[in-house]
Amino acid sequence: MGVSGCGKSTVGRAVAERLGWEFRDGDDFHPPANVAKQKAGIPLNDTDRQPWLEAMRDWMRSVHAAGRNAVLPCSALRERYRDILLRREPWVRFVHLQGSRETIAARLAARTGHFMPATLLDNQFATLEPPADALVIDIGRPPEALAAEIVTRLGLG
Secondary structure, three states: OOOOOOOHHHHHHHHHHHHOOEEOOHHHHOOHHHHHHHHOOOOOOHHHHHHHHHHHHHHHHHHHHOOOOEEOOOOOOOHHHHHHOOOOOOOOOOEEEEOOHHHHHHHHHHOOOOOOOHHHHHHHHHHOOOOOOOEEEEOOOOHHHHHHHHHHHOOOO
């Protein structure tokens, strides 16, 4: 979890590959209206986010019920969102990828092909409620190093 541009998808994919787990990007769960709103530079509100969060939660439950494991990167910026995403379930773990606004803004400026514009970064930081119960990882190293640390610190490898 974390703000746009912190590396959730890249690091999440690396973690999933290391563990042989399923990977699905949280962005894939956004309804078209959410994508259009963000492309237009309009921040999502809680009403916009609700079906997105519920779709991810339902997918997580189906993966777990099938006896599989997965990595699902998504912003999950508020405690309320993490609660919807089954924060209190023992089989769900959150990893907060954290970095400075400057570092992340530079990454967003260099990113191409994503619907989330860099102009929404300040809104993401304003919305972020840092989790008290997540593994916090500084994004200052290469994605493979971050993935290795996550796997080790979560006791998965």
